[in-house]
Amino acid sequence: MAEVDDRLVPEDNRNDCDIGFSQMTALRGGSAEFQFMISVSGKSLYVPVIVPAQNAGLDQMMVYAHDEMIDILRQLLYRVDQQRSYYQNILAQLSQPASSSE
Numbered sequence: 001m002a003e004v005d006d007r008l009v010p011e012d013n014r015n016d017c018d019i020g021f022s023q024m025t026a027l028r029g030g031s032a033e034f035q036f037m038i039s040v041s042g043k044s045l046y047v048p049v050i051v052p053a054q055n056a057g058l059d060q061m062m063v064y065a066h067d068e069m070i071d072i073l074r075q076l077l078y079r080v081d082q083q084r085s086y087y088q089n090i091l092a093q094l095s096q097p098a099s100s101s102e
Contacts, residue, residue: 034065
């Protein structure tokens with residue numbers, strides 16, 4: 001298993017962010033839109049997840065929606081970590097001593 005950076009290890013009460021299931025809307029053909037609410041410092045963002053028709057019960061659709069939301073969050077973590085690495089590399093280059101030319 002890959003090493004996990006200490007910054008990415010799950011920990012509760014790290015900040016005032018929260019996430020949870022908000023609502024479900026039935027769509028045509030048996031699919032549904034599940035909304036998750038992410039709140040940060042009192043401001044809310046709603047993220048929709050479309051669950052295709054699966055001839056499954058509500059519980060299975062809920063599991064699928066949560067799995068999709070987890071994948072969305074993993075993708076966001078990956079992207080922000082890549083951006084951070086870019087700036088960390090710039091800082092490393094700037095902190096290297098200038099080569100003296102004689």
